[in-house]
Structures are given as structure tokens and as C-alpha cells.
Amino acid sequence: MSSAAVPVRRLCVIGVGLIGGSLARALRLAGQAEEVVGCGRGLANLERARELGVIDRFETDPGRAVVGADMVLLAVPLSAMDPVMTAIAPTLEPDCVVTDGGSAKASVVEAARATLGPALPRFVPGHPIAGTENSGVEASFPELYRGRKVILTPLEETAVEAVATVKNMWEACGARVSCMSVAHHDEVLAATSHMPHVLAFALVDALSRWGDRDEIFAYAAGGFRDFTRIASSDPLMWRDICLANHEAVVAALERYTGDLTRMTEAVRRQDGEALERAFRNARDARERFLAMLES
Amino acid sequence: MSSAAVPVRRLCVIGVGLIGGSLARALRLAGQAEEVVGCGRGLANLERARELGVIDRFETDPGRAVVGADMVLLAVPLSAMDPVMTAIAPTLEPDCVVTDGGSAKASVVEAARATLGPALPRFVPGHPIAGTENSGVEASFPELYRGRKVILTPLEETAVEAVATVKNMWEACGARVSCMSVAHHDEVLAATSHMPHVLAFALVDALSRWGDRDEIFAYAAGGFRDFTRIASSDPLMWRDICLANHEAVVAALERYTGDLTRMTEAVRRQDGEALERAFRNARDARERFLAMLES
Numbered sequence: 001m002s003s004a005a006v007p008v009r010r011l012c013v014i015g016v017g018l019i020g021g022s023l024a025r026a027l028r029l030a031g032q033a034e035e036v037v038g039c040g041r042g043l044a045n046l047e048r049a050r051e052l053g054v055i056d057r058f059e060t061d062p063g064r065a066v067v068g069a070d071m072v073l074l075a076v077p078l079s080a081m082d083p084v085m086t087a088i089a090p091t092l093e094p095d096c097v098v099t100d101g102g103s104a105k106a107s108v109v110e111a112a113r114a115t116l117g118p119a120l121p122r123f124v125p126g127h128p129i130a131g132t133e134n135s136g137v138e139a140s141f142p143e144l145y146r147g148r149k150v151i152l153t154p155l156e157e158t159a160v161e162a163v164a165t166v167k168n169m170w171e172a173c174g175a176r177v178s179c180m181s182v183a184h185h186d187e188v189l190a191a192t193s194h195m196p197h198v199l200a201f202a203l204v205d206a207l208s209r210w211g212d213r214d215e216i217f218a219y220a221a222g223g224f225r226d227f228t229r230i231a232s233s234d235p236l237m238w239r240d241i242c243l244a245n246h247e248a249v250v251a252a253l254e255r256y257t258g259d260l261t262r263m264t265e266a267v268r269r270q271d272g273e274a275l276e277r278a279f280r281n282a283r284d285a286r287e288r289f290l291a292m293l294e295s
Numbered sequence: 296m297s298s299a300a301v302p303v304r305r306l307c308v309i310g311v312g313l314i315g316g317s318l319a320r321a322l323r324l325a326g327q328a329e330e331v332v333g334c335g336r337g338l339a340n341l342e343r344a345r346e347l348g349v350i351d352r353f354e355t356d357p358g359r360a361v362v363g364a365d366m367v368l369l370a371v372p373l374s375a376m377d378p379v380m381t382a383i384a385p386t387l388e389p390d391c392v393v394t395d396g397g398s399a400k401a402s403v404v405e406a407a408r409a410t411l412g413p414a415l416p417r418f419v420p421g422h423p424i425a426g427t428e429n430s431g432v433e434a435s436f437p438e439l440y441r442g443r444k445v446i447l448t449p450l451e452e453t454a455v456e457a458v459a460t461v462k463n464m465w466e467a468c469g470a471r472v473s474c475m476s477v478a479h480h481d482e483v484l485a486a487t488s489h490m491p492h493v494l495a496f497a498l499v500d501a502l503s504r505w506g507d508r509d510e511i512f513a514y515a516a517g518g519f520r521d522f523t524r525i526a527s528s529d530p531l532m533w534r535d536i537c538l539a540n541h542e543a544v545v546a547a548l549e550r551y552t553g554d555l556t557r558m559t560e561a562v563r564r565q566d567g568e569a570l571e572r573a574f575r576n577a578r579d580a581r582e583r584f585l586a587m588l589e590s
Binding site: 129131133149151188189191192193196197198199200201202203204205206207208210215216217218219220223224225226227228229230231232233235236238239240242243246249250253254255256257259260261263264267268270272275276278279280281282283285286287288289290292293 | 424426428444446483484486487488491492493494495496497498499500501502503505510511512513514515518519520521522523524525526527528530531533534537538541544545548549550551552554555556558559562563565567570571573574575576577578580581582583584585587588
């Protein structure tokens with residue numbers, strides 16, 4: 001953590017689920033947040049978050065929740081970013097830094113430009129590359145971000161100090177922070193995360209409608225469980241991500257479908273050489289990827 | 296295990312890798328195999344198998360290896376089934392039961408009909424639905440088949456007693472055995488195993504050729520590791536499976552590509568309802584599948 005770090009005095013987490021709850025837990029564990037205010041629509045979840053000690057208190061109105069906060073994390077579905085920003089803009093403190101955890105950035109930035117007004121330079125768009133297929137505050141844990149990447153996509157207008165403050169906050173949770181452009185983020189994540197989720201959802205959805213469904217699943221092997229784990233992710237969250245990043249997701253899906261069609265043709269003409277070459281390249285690439293992750 | 300079970304006196308495992316080695320280990324552990332003879336092409340692997348106690352001795356010539364055996368497991372790549380059957384047919388004992396572990400059955404049955412002659416009624420085509428992405432005798436372990444399914448696809452000519460003997464053998468390893476037709480097996484496995492492997496290989500292969508490869512993989516999240524685990528499987532084995540079961544694999548891939556194209560169109564026209572319906576159906580289907588696995 002940089003020496004410029006100023007611990008958060010009052011963190012306001014809007015959306016106390018896996019992402020927001022885990023940030024609150026991690027900052028508390030690191031002694032980096034004096035007070036945490038939660039905000040959300042589900043009273044039961046907020047009460048559970050308070051019971052668990054993830055938050056100190058809560059508000060259900062975002063405009064009230066951010067009063068007095070010096071750091072706000074928006075950890076709500078992408079479709080809720082615009083209304084939440086609209087609600088908090090009038091009551092944000094003048095020195096408050098705002099960041100978010102949205103999995104696609106262009107739509108969040110569009111909402112920020114439309115709603116935040118004078119607070120825009122203190123908004124740092126962000127995306128922690130972490131998660132599990134579970135959701136809700138019960139699923140949150142303080143180690144979620146340890147060793148994981150967080151991407152920030154600051155705008156031309158974004159204040160350098162605001163970026164440093166958000167970077168320090170994530171580093172205090174054990175994350176490694178890097179910056180890139182909004183468009184580049186959305187293309188890379190479409191390829192490595194958004195498209196693979198669509199592929200897995202499409203596979204399980206398709207199989208569930210093929211012939212004798214129970215039999216199909218009964219003979220699925222262990223690999224199938226791993227391969228389809230991401231198809232257990234939150235349907236609403238992934239619907240929102242596909243809608244928010246639709247251009248890059250469609251481009252990635254079209255490119256993949258083209259590659260898959262070529263591979264299907266190789267199976268059809270029984271072209272063992274082409275299949276072996278592609279399969280070997282895939283295995284080698286994945287091994288390099290795992291080695292890179294470990295280094 | 297049925298009371299009709301007769302322990303194996305001499306098991307001959309041709310191909311002492313994950314599948315063959317694990318059967319030998321499991322039968323030994325259950326006290327169901329008096330002697331195990333290994334056979335394969337790699338001397339180092341056979342010597343390692345003997346060191347590990349997986350086999351008692353080995354031969355490199357399949358025709359010699361089966362002499363005196365009352366049970367033979369063919370655990371070789373699909374492309375080697377025909378030559379190995381050709382090699383063992385003349386020296387099989389008159390009462391010897393032969394089975395295999397091939398992941399696609401039509402091509403194995405075709406080879407058996409072409410090569411085994413009078414031994415055909417004692418050949419029981421089989422497929423243990425178990426495995427990991429690792430291979431070789433070092434990867435084998437006696438619990439591999441515990442609680443897993445083994446599918447047998449007996450032919451019209453197959454002797455009922457031979458089926459019972461093979462069923463008992465797999466049950467002694469903790470597996471649950473069921474029977475179905477060759478064609479039905481190949482269709483179901485194309486959908487649940489062969490096609491998903493092609494999808495995963497195609498995804499990693501495609502990403503490895505997109506723009507800045509290292510960056511693409513650097514921002515891949517945890518889900519990506521699970522989703523692509525099966526792309527670390529043996530390229531030659533999966534090439535063989537795709538070639539052997541090409542008709543059913545192509546049919547499954549075409550059907551999936553059609554479903555994926557429809558989902559891509561839903562993303563393009565930003566049809567949130569269609570996406571949510573498909574994603575929700577997929578998640579629900581997977582949860583039913585996991586519940587079924589546990590019950």
C-alpha cells in the first residue's frame with residue numbers, strides 16, 4: 001500500500017452483496033475503514049449484513065446513505081447504476097470519492113456523465129475481477145480480492161488523487177490494480193468473461209431442452225460440472241452485463257461462432273490433423289495461462 | 296456386488312494409463328484380482344506401473360499379454376482398438392471375457408465385429424464415465440470409479456454371462472452400471488461430453504489467437520479456469536473421440552451452434568427477457584442436475 005493512503009473514514013456500500021460485502025469485510029480486517037454504511041433494497045439482507053458485522057448501520061435511501069461518506073462503492077446491478085447515481089448526486093460530500101464494481105464500463109461511464117455533474121472528476125470507474133457463482137452478503141468474505149486483479153478505467157476528467165485513493169483502497173484488500181481504457185476493458189472482458197458465461201448458459205439451456213433431459217444430465221461426467229459452473233451465476237446480473245456490453249459481446253460471440261463452425265467442419269471431414277493442432281494449441285495456451293497466474 | 300461374482304484370476308490391462316491403471320488398483324484393493332498383467336507401448340510407463348504395484352508384470356506384445364487371462368480390459372486410444380483386437384484375437388483363452396473403456400462405442404463395435412471372430416460373444420463394449428484431465432499410470436487411483444457410472448452397450452450376440460461378469464467387475468470398483476444401445480450411448484455422450492470438450496478447446500484456441508494473448512488471459516477470472524479445465528485434456532485422445540463419433544458430434548455441434556446463434560441475436564437486439572429466460576432456465580437445470588447427482 002502506497003504511503004499516500006488515507007484510510008477510509010466512512011465507507012458507503014450501495015448493494016451489500018458478494019462484491020460490496022467482501023470489500024467492507026476486507027477493509028475492516030485491514031483496519032482501513034472506520035465506519036461502514038450499507039444501502040440496498042432488501043431489508044432482510046441489510047439486517048443480516050449488520051448482524052454479520054459487515055456494516056455498522058444501513059439506509060434504504062441512497063441519497064441519505066452517502067451523507068458524510070468519504071468513499072462510496074456502487075455494487076449494484078448495471079441496470080441500477082443510472083438511477084442510483086441520480087439519487088446520490090445531490091447529497092455527495094464535496095470531497096467524496098465514488099467508484100463502482102460494474103463488470104462492463106461503457107454503460108456505467110455513460111450514466112456517470114449523465115448524472116454526476118460536478119462530482120464526475122471524483123468518480124473512478126472500476127471492476128474487481130473476482131467473484132464466485134454465489135451472491136448475497138452471506139457469500140461475501142474478506143479474502144475475495146486477495147491476489148486478484150482490479151481494473152480501473154479513469155476518464156479524461158478523473159482527478160489523479162481520486163484514482164490514487166481507489167487504487168490504495170483495493171490494494172489494502174490484497175488486489176493488484178491496473179488501468180486501461182473503457183473500450184479496451186469492455187473488449188477484453190467480453191472475450192474472457194462475458195462470452196464464456198453466454199456459452200455456458202447456452203450449453204446448459206440447450207441440453208435441458210434435448211430429448212430426455214434427466215438422462216442427458218445423468219451421464220454427464222465430472223468435467224461437465226466444472227465446465228458449467230458459471231451457468232449457475234445470477235441470471236439477472238448476466239442479463240444486465242450482456243445488455244450493457246452488447247456490442248463487444250456480440251462481436252466476441254460472432255468470432256467464436258466462426259471458429260466453432262470451422263472446427264465442426266474439421267470434425268465432419270474427419271480432419272484429424274486440424275483437430276489435433278487446435279486441441280494441442282488450446283492445451284498449451286491454457287498451461288501457459290496457468291503458469292502465468294502462478295508466477 | 297452380485298453373489299454371481301467370480302473374482303478375476305488374471306486381469307490383462309492393455310493400456311496402463313488413468314483408466315486401465317485405476318481399474319487394476321481398484322480391483323486389487325477390493326481383493327478381486329489375483330494377478331494383473333499390463334501391456335502397452337511405453338516401456339517406462341509399464342515399468343513405473345510395476346514399481347507402483349499397479350501390475351505384477353508386463354508384456355509389450357498384446358497377443359502374448361492376453362495368454363492365460365480370464366478378463367481383458369482394452370484401455371487404449373480409440374484409434375488403437377482395431378489393431379489391438381487384431382493382435383489378441385488368435386491368443387484369447389476360450390473363456391476369456393473382453394471389455395473396453397472407449398468413450399465412443401460404434402467404432403469399437405465395428406472393430407470388434409471385424410476382428411474378434413469367435414470371441415465376439417464374450418466382448419462387452421463399455422464406457423466408465425470417469426476421468427480427470429490428467430493421464431498416465433501416475434494419475435491412476437483406486438477411487439476413480441467410486442459412485443461413477445459405467446455404461447455397457449452389449450450387442451445382440453453378447454453372452455449374458457459375459458455382461459454379468461463385466462458388471463460385477465465394475466461394481467466391485469464402486470461404480471453403478473447401466474446398459475443402453477450403442478447408438479444411444481454415442482448420442483448422449485456427444486451431447487454431454489464430446490461436444491463440451493470441443494467447445495472448450497475451441498474457446499481457448501480462439502482466445503490464444505486474439506490480439507494480445509497474454510493480456511486476454513491475464514484478465515481472465517476464476518470462472519475461466521473451471522470453464523476451460525477440460526481444454527487441458529489429452530489432444531490425441533480427444534481427436535480420436537471426435538473422429539470415431541464424428542456423426543453424433545457434428546449433429547450436437549450444429550444444434551448448439553444454432554442455439555448459440557439465436558442467443559447472439561437476442562444480445563444484438565438487446566432482448567433482456569429472452570436472455571433472462573434462457574439464463575434462468577440454465578441455472579435451474581444445472582441445480583436440478585447437481586441435486587440429482589447428490590441423491
